Amino acid sequence: MADFLLEIGLDEIPARMIAQAEAELGRRVTDLLTRERLLAEGGKVTTYSTPRRLAVVVEGVLEAQQDQQEQLTGPSWKVAFKDGAPTPAAEAFAKKAGLAVTALEKVVNAKGEYVGATVTRKGRSASELLAAELPKEVLGLYWAKNMYWRAGKPERFVRPVRWVVALLGSSVVSVEIAGIAAGNTTRGHRILHGEAPVVLPSVKSYAEALRSAFVVVDVAERRQTIRKALDKATRTVAGACWREDEPLVETVTHLTEWPTVILGNFEPEYLVLPEEVLVTVMRDHQKYFAVEGADGKLLPHFLAVLNIQVDEEGYATIRHGNQKVLRARFKDARFFWDFDQKVFLADRVASLKNVTFQQQLGSYLSKTIDNDEVVKRLISAVKAAGVTCDEAALLKATELAKTDLTTELVKEFTELQGIIGGLYAKAQGLSEAVAEAIYWQYKPASTEDSIPPTVEGQLFGLADRIVTIGQMFSIAMAPTGSKDPFALRRAANSIVKILAESGLPLTLGQVIDAYGRGREEDLQKVSAFLQERLNFYLKDVRGFSYDVVNAVLAAGADDVRDTIARAEALTAVRGSEDFAAISAAFKRIKNILKQAEEKGYAKSAAAGAELAAEAKALADASVTLAPKFAALREAHNYGEALALIATLRPTVDAFFDKVMVLDPDEKLRGAHLGIIDEVLSRFSTIADFSEIVTS
Amino acid sequence: MAATQTAPTKSPLTFQEVLFRLQNFWAERGCILQQPYDVEVGAGTMAPETFLRVLGPKPYRVGYAQPSRRPADGRYGENPNRLFRHTQFQLILKPPPVNVQELYLKSLEAIGIDLSKHDLKFEEDNWEGPTVGAWGVGWQVMMDGMEITQFTYFQQCGGLDLDPICAELTYGLERLTAFLQDVDSVYDVVWSRDPETGAVVTYGDVRLPEELQYSVYNFEEADVARLWEHFNSYEAEAHGLIARGNALLADEGAAPKEKKRFPLISTYELALKCSNLFNVLDARGAISVTERVGMIGRIRNLAVGVAKIYAGMQLLVASS
Known part of the structure; x- marks a missing residue:
């Protein structure tokens, strides 16, 4: 058993695409190992990413697939052996199976006696399989926007692939992805570490080796680091806190490998601009966090997340640069704000x-x-x-x-x-x-x-x-x-x-x-x-579950709030035994009515027919309940209305138990059809219960 | 007690020194250096050294400064950050070397940026030029919160797929120098410094009057009816030439020598004229949003027509 590491090194991936791609790569590698029977029991898959890399670590990869026994079936025994001696057909089959003729067995199945062979399929090694399958999996990743980079356009990917690490234990898997041969070296932070390769002696040392090259490869850790650094930087302003902005935290997490935070200031005079404008400039245009006081009002500060660690002088320079950019943008915004006020909205129509x-x-x-x-x-x-x-x-x-x-x-x-x-x-x-x-x-x-x-x-x-x-x-x-x-x-x-x-x-x-x-x-x-x-x-x-939705929409989809109320009521009762039986009965009624229609059977009034007691009972119950049900429905009292329908269950059950609905007698049949048709139309106005899936 | 020694602070590069350094840096890496193109363009991408050279299979590396006109961005010289005409340093690397980003970072060091003291990020930005049928994917390179370069892997130009693709790096020289010199207004940028007297000439000294005049023309004086006439006339001439070019290329009886004489570059310049006139008309408020889409389509048709003929002529060169 060994650990496996795959890292794809790229030019900076767009921040908005990283999380999804990281998860997909993890899924693809897991599926591949599972499909190929290479993932050990309890094997663990961890994914990582930074703007320049996607990585998967699998703890517990089997060295090779287990050998598998396979049962082959050949020609019929009669054809293969004449008088106990193998025929050319038997020899051909044995050769194909890679066995001696004497190793062939007799198998008996429903069709008769056949020649069989048990062959052992040698399991392939993990490194061989990974080398063969990984390129497809990696290049199959979904990207919202792709590019070509190599001449002849052999593949498309989000950005050019620059390096690949594929380690199984301590050996390199000899795989090539987008023209790049895998190795055991990765790269560190562009500036803090520079271009020197970072050698990975083993899979386990991956995250730590990168940390010493100024890359925090674990996304959750970077996110946490950023949140803490935002807190810390904000504490320098009494009573202030940074405005929570989860999407922005995600963006900056995916824009950095070694995040730090600076607090910057702007001139309080810009606070006369509406907060919406200030926040949009800071968040959408500069990816800065806004800072607010205890009263929730903006303070003249901002927080920028950097992708570097520098000395105090460096931070001062960076702060100065960011403040300058923000000031220019605010200045533009204030110019536009004042300029726009010169023409009133009414004069713009x-x-x-x-x-x-x-x-x-x-x-x-x-x-x-x-x-x-x-x-x-x-x-x-x-x-x-x-x-x-x-x-x-x-x-x-x-x-x-x-x-x-x-x-x-x-x-x-x-x-x-x-x-x-x-x-x-x-x-x-x-x-x-x-x-x-x-x-x-x-x-x-x-x-x-x-x-x-x-x-x-x-x-x-x-x-x-x-x-x-x-x-x-x-x-x-x-x-x-x-x-x-x-x-x-x-x-x-x-x-x-x-x-x-x-x-x-x-x-x-x-x-x-x-x-x-x-x-x-x-x-x-x-x-x-x-x-x-x-x-x-x-x-x-x-x-709501799909069958509840189908059921209520079938009974009317015009009044949105009413539809929701009906779906809630139906969801509450659908689990009860009585209601499941009612749903099944309504489905049956629908089927019978459909059958009757196909056969051209007519419905008729119940009056005058010699009805069985159970049929009469259902007809009576239907008539008695109808006005009560209608009143409850009218009052949007769907819970009680549905409870009322559930009381029909014994009557309906008895009806289907004892009565042959499609009676050969035309009059009886017509009456039965009339009764169930009425039940269906009277009580399907909250939902079409026949849509409810019952187990 | 030892006196604190402070190294004399080196003054940051002047506007023209930034250009020299960038030119040198890339010339040392095998780029030919071109001079600015002498027809009005909105961006370095539109100069034929980019628009035409990126088409076809032939490798090419070129760098040039390109004055770029954006009539709608003019502000009468009153806005410290916006200009009618700014200067791009445009670089085309076809095909891109595998270490193109690392080379780019070195070019920043070449203009005196200590990368270990700044915050640098490559943030997604996919450039698109609808009037020239071009697009690519890439980044805006952000330094301390300011965009200093547009970095694009070109995928398509003139409506044609590129193979090989190329890397296009566009440095905004005014912004970059304002950043290096830490001035708040582009007009305060030191353009040059006399090595003997130390006397400086600023960007404002050189360019402020024309920024004002261009804005007056583009926003107030430009004669809309005449601009339309010019546009239609250039467009008609370009279409005529494109039709001739297509016929010539398709004519199996015509000798390759004859085909090579087709004035493709002049046809392209007519398209550029149209593009610039469109920008002036737009700044003048003469084009409604509805018309806009149609106008962009008209210019695109010219660019695509030129690109197709150019590709055909390249094949001719390759096969002769």
């Missing part, structure tokens, strides 16, 4: 005609006009249901929502669109309701994000997105497969999420009606698209 929404669909001015119409219809719809909203504010917000696209600040910081508009609206004296509806318009940006906090923001969010979806569908720009260039799935997810999590009394159908134009076939596609996103939301965001 007309210039939206120069900003293209989509080439075939026109400008953001026409989008604004379309949004306005839809917003008005949504207002009427919610007003009819007794919801109040600040109508004037919402219409003003709708008119101004996209005007920030013409500002210099949004051109510079596109990720702040909406937010900048909201800030300008506030600065220009528009009401809080207007400013907030504009500010939050792109929320939720994902299924994890929260919805806009105000009714006006929610209504605008619905209108803006349904107009986008409806218009894109009308020019055949619906998403297909992995192609969704206008992020329409995200837009639709947001509609579902707003309906699910706001108190708005709107259904998906009402939202589509508010858009209300275009060809009927397109609107049907939009409707199907939104229902598909509802399905996604219930399963992937809310975590």
